[in-house]
Amino acid sequence: MKRIFIILAVVVVVLGALVLFVGKALAIEVNGGSRITSGLVVASGGEVIEMVFAVPDTLGQPRPSGFTMFSNDATEFWIQRRFAGGLRDTVPLHIPAGRSILIPAPDPVRDSDGANDRITIFVGGHTDSVYALPWYR
Numbered sequence: 001m002k003r004i005f006i007i008l009a010v011v012v013v014v015l016g017a018l019v020l021f022v023g024k025a026l027a028i029e030v031n032g033g034s035r036i037t038s039g040l041v042v043a044s045g046g047e048v049i050e051m052v053f054a055v056p057d058t059l060g061q062p063r064p065s066g067f068t069m070f071s072n073d074a075t076e077f078w079i080q081r082r083f084a085g086g087l088r089d090t091v092p093l094h095i096p097a098g099r100s101i102l103i104p105a106p107d108p109v110r111d112s113d114g115a116n117d118r119i120t121i122f123v124g125g126h127t128d129s130v131y132a133l134p135w136y137r
Contacts, residue, residue, distance in 0.1 A: 040132045042123050049121040049132045055114060063108060064134035067121070070100035077126035081106040088122065102135070 042049050078092040083106050095101050108117035123130045
């Protein structure tokens with residue numbers, strides 16, 4: 001009888017630890033950043049990837065710290081980021097065929113009417129869709 005109680009106690013402790021570990025892992029995933037939204041893909045022939053954040057930020061959306069850029073068909077392409085004052089990167093960043101690149105996000109630029117902040121990345125030279133996967137820290 002004593003053995004059964006010891007085995008049950010060990011099983012309860014192990015299951016409790018497993019539930020606690022899985023719960024914490026799911027909580028980290030849920031709080032990792034905002035959901036991927038539309039505007040993070042540019043189809044062939046398109047030129048702009050843009051994230052739009054409402055001002056004031058009533059949802060508390062975090063701003064991405066960077067983006068992993070890659071193309072759907074693994075062809076080469078180039079990008080330029082927009083900075084304050086509407087300035088673009090002076091030299092386009094080239095992403096070779098079959099590669100991805102992690103770039104720092106530019107600071108959001110506020111619209112002239114003050115309603116939205118925008119993170120804008122210009123894309124060129126691609127024959128298929130290009131994606132921007134946001135990173136949050």
